[in-house]
Structures are given as C-alpha cells and as structure tokens.
Amino acid sequence: MNKLMQYGWSANWDQAWSKEDRGLHNPGRITADFGQKYKVMTEEGEIWGEMSGKMKHALQSGGAYPAVGDWVELQRLEGEERGIIHGVMERKTSISRQKAGMKSAQEQLIAANVDILFLVTSLNDDYNPRRMERYLIMAWNSGVNPVILLSKADLCDDADLKAAEMELIAPGVPVHVVSALENMGKEMVTAYLKDGVTVALTGSSGCGKSTIVNWIAESASQKTQDIREGDSRGRHTTTHRELFLLPQGGLMVDTPGMRELQLYDDDGGLEQVFTDIEAIAEGCRFADCRHEDEADCAVRQAVENGELDEKRLQNYRKTQRELMFQMKKEARAQRKMNRMDRSVKEPVRRKSSYWNKRMHDEG
Structure with missing residues (x-):
C-alpha cells in the first residue's frame, strides 16, 4: 500500500491537492510536533520538517501553527533527511483549546484531521462527569465524533454505574469500560481503528492514554508512569503530540495530559452537550x-x-459564562490588532500623500 494512504491520504485529499498549483512541493503528514521542528511522513518515509521563513512571518499576524495530523506542502531538500514546510492544506477537523496562561484569547491546536476522539477518564478518584462535559463540548466544536473510554476498570467496583452516569450526560455517545491491565474491552476499542481512520486520545494527566496506546499497538512506544496514590493524579507522561500507525490499521494520536481544559470557542458544542x-x-x-x-x-x-x-x-452556567468571556477577549484582541494595522498603515499613507503632492507641485 502507498505509504501516504496508510497515513490517511485519500481520493478527497488528492482532489484538494490537485486544485492548487503546488509547484515542486509534495504532500506529507505531520506525525510529531516538537515546537519548532516536526516529523513529517512522506511517500519515501519520515523526515524532519521546518516552516519556511515566509510561512512563519505570515503566522505572526494570526492563525494556527501546523499540528499533528496536518497535511502539508513539503519541499524536500536534496540529499538531506529534512524538508521545508510551505503551507498547510485546509483542515477537515481541528481539535483546539484556549492556550493556557494567556490574557487574550489564543487558540492552541491539539490535533488536525481527526475522525474520532477518545475522551479518556480513569475510574479512580480522578473520575469527574463535570470535566467530561467540557471535553464533550471541545469534541463537538471540533467536528469529530467523540467516544468515552472509562479506563482502569480494575480499580473500580461500580464501573457499570459510572458508565450509566456517563451515558446520561452524553446521550448518543458510545461509552466503553476498559482495562489494559486485565485486557478488558480491547475489541470495542479496536473496532474503531480502520485503515485511513485517525483517532486521537485526550484527557487529564494520569488517566491512562499512553497505556492505552501501548495496549492497542501491542508495543511500548509510549512511556508511562504510575499515578500518585494520595490523589490519583498523574504527571505528564507524554511530552509532545505524536501520531502512530497501528498494526491492525488506523492511526492514533497521543497528546499530553491536561491539568485544566480551557475552551477556546463554541460552535454549537455547548448546546449539543446540554440538550436536556x-x-x-x-x-x-x-x-x-x-x-x-x-x-x-x-x-x-x-x-x-x-x-x-x-x-x-x-x-x-459556568461554561456558558466562560465562553461568553472568551468571545469578548477575542473581540478585544481583534480590535487591538486592527488598531495596530491602522497605526502601521497611516504613516505610509501620509508619506505617500506627501510625495504625490510634491511631484505634482514640481511637475
């Protein structure tokens, strides 16, 4: 099978690619994000990629940087195992949140072109239906299909009751109880993993995402750590976002755990989660x-x-207020950017008018 097809390239992507003049660039998919550098899968294999200077400059005025799962325009450097990223193809879906610690509303893209999002929460003291409601809003806003995984079922005596509670707050969303330690529920998870389908996992720190990746992939590709016994909290095991090709078909994106999920925007997710x-x-x-x-x-x-x-x-009510506040922050940031644009353009206009007048007088 073509290498890119294994990583999700399809007739639809081929059609989108052919609509634009890509020059000598080739398509590639970002498989890992290390900040300034990316790993990109190409037809010839995986190489390192960096954004072009022009692309970096364009993104300084706004826009999301490339993310794991993105399809990019890549110029491979001759004789080297690296290339230059010149652009990102239009995303089918994008999972994002509000960037932590920012006064103005800024989007942090977690993963792109994901088909199914596994929302993972462990069945220990970290279990929290209210947090799951927030993750569901993020999923619906992103345009992906959410699936709830209740992990570490071996630590819980009332897993069925907790699953029923999740089904109440997420009508129509599949809920599966799993345990990697006892190999419970694996067939339900692998049923979603088909050729070309991209699945991402998200959840709080220590909920077992990396363990699930290793369990499904039947490898130890992701490092794991034990959680603290006192409060069932975990440390960030995954330090970067990475996409894995699974042996049974399909692709899986592991992401660093979130201490707190701050929602970035609302595209109907709030209404969909709280339909009741x-x-x-x-x-x-x-x-x-x-x-x-x-x-x-x-x-x-x-x-x-x-x-x-x-x-x-x-x-x-809390989430509704938060989203309204984010919208106000985003509006303020946009107004500030518009003022900055005007302050830059105004001297240029004055200078242009001066020279036009002088040329007219001297003429």
Missing part, C-alpha cells in the same frame, strides 16, 4: 432566562423536582 437543559429552558417565561432567580424558570423547577442535577446546571 436547552429543551427544558423552552418552558421558561423569559427567553433570556439565566436560570438563577427569575420568575417561572422551568430549569430551576426541574432541579427542585429532581428531574435535573443541580451540579449539571451549575456547570452549564
């Missing part, structure tokens, strides 16, 4: 009801009647 609350809210007296202390609030009534979990409503 959105449906109940249609019965509120006021269309802009915040479900706090307004009169005739159907959502608050549902909580009082025991039809809706109070914690789920709290998370809905």
Whole structure:
C-alpha cells in the first residue's frame, strides 16, 4: 500500500491537492510536533520538517501553527533527511483549546484531521462527569465524533454505574469500560481503528492514554508512569503530540495530559452537550432566562423536582459564562490588532500623500 494512504491520504485529499498549483512541493503528514521542528511522513518515509521563513512571518499576524495530523506542502531538500514546510492544506477537523496562561484569547491546536476522539477518564478518584462535559463540548466544536473510554476498570467496583452516569450526560455517545491491565474491552476499542481512520486520545494527566496506546499497538512506544496514590493524579507522561500507525490499521494520536481544559470557542458544542437543559429552558417565561432567580424558570423547577442535577446546571452556567468571556477577549484582541494595522498603515499613507503632492507641485 502507498505509504501516504496508510497515513490517511485519500481520493478527497488528492482532489484538494490537485486544485492548487503546488509547484515542486509534495504532500506529507505531520506525525510529531516538537515546537519548532516536526516529523513529517512522506511517500519515501519520515523526515524532519521546518516552516519556511515566509510561512512563519505570515503566522505572526494570526492563525494556527501546523499540528499533528496536518497535511502539508513539503519541499524536500536534496540529499538531506529534512524538508521545508510551505503551507498547510485546509483542515477537515481541528481539535483546539484556549492556550493556557494567556490574557487574550489564543487558540492552541491539539490535533488536525481527526475522525474520532477518545475522551479518556480513569475510574479512580480522578473520575469527574463535570470535566467530561467540557471535553464533550471541545469534541463537538471540533467536528469529530467523540467516544468515552472509562479506563482502569480494575480499580473500580461500580464501573457499570459510572458508565450509566456517563451515558446520561452524553446521550448518543458510545461509552466503553476498559482495562489494559486485565485486557478488558480491547475489541470495542479496536473496532474503531480502520485503515485511513485517525483517532486521537485526550484527557487529564494520569488517566491512562499512553497505556492505552501501548495496549492497542501491542508495543511500548509510549512511556508511562504510575499515578500518585494520595490523589490519583498523574504527571505528564507524554511530552509532545505524536501520531502512530497501528498494526491492525488506523492511526492514533497521543497528546499530553491536561491539568485544566480551557475552551477556546463554541460552535454549537455547548448546546449539543446540554440538550436536556436547552429543551427544558423552552418552558421558561423569559427567553433570556439565566436560570438563577427569575420568575417561572422551568430549569430551576426541574432541579427542585429532581428531574435535573443541580451540579449539571451549575456547570452549564459556568461554561456558558466562560465562553461568553472568551468571545469578548477575542473581540478585544481583534480590535487591538486592527488598531495596530491602522497605526502601521497611516504613516505610509501620509508619506505617500506627501510625495504625490510634491511631484505634482514640481511637475
């Protein structure tokens, strides 16, 4: 099989490639992201890639940098095992979050062109349905199909109850209980891994993502660490994002664990995750009801009647406020960028007007 086809190249990508004048460039897929350097799979094999100076300059004014899973335009350097990345093909899907520690809204791309996103949470003290709701919003916003994996089932006595709880907060989303230690649920996971299909894993630190990669790949390609017994928290085992070709077909992206998931934007994910609350809210007296202390609030009534979990409503309101704040930050950042553009262009316009007038007077 063609090397690129193993890594997800298809007739659709071929058609998209042929629509543009790519010159002497060739397609390649980013398999690992090390910041300034990337590993890129080509028809001849894997090589190192770096962005061209022109591409770096263009990205300084905005836009997401290349990510694992991206298809890129690559110029291979003759006689060397490296190449220059000149562009990124339009992404089919993109998994992103708000970049941590930034005052302005900035997108951090986690992986691109992913078909299925495994949302992993371990069945120990780290188990948290409210966190899973946030991961689901990220998945739906990204345009990928989410699948929930409840890992480390060997550490839990009520795995079935927790699976049922997850099914309630994620209607229609597959939920699988797995244990790499006891080889439980492997056939359910591998059913998603087909030729050309890209699957990514995400979750908090220590939830078992790297263990799942090794378990599925039947290798020790990813390092793992034990979690702390005191609080079931793990350390970052995976330090970079990497895409693996699996022996049974399909591709898997492992990503570093997240201490905290900050959502970047909302493209209908909030409404899709909280469909129950959105449906109940249609019965509120006021269309802009915040479900706090307004009169005739159907959502608050549902909580009082025991039809809706109070914690789920709290998370809905918290996430809604967070997304609105992110939108405001993004709008402020855009206004600032527009002002900077004007401040640069204005002296140029004044200088141009001066010379035009002088040439006219001297003429």
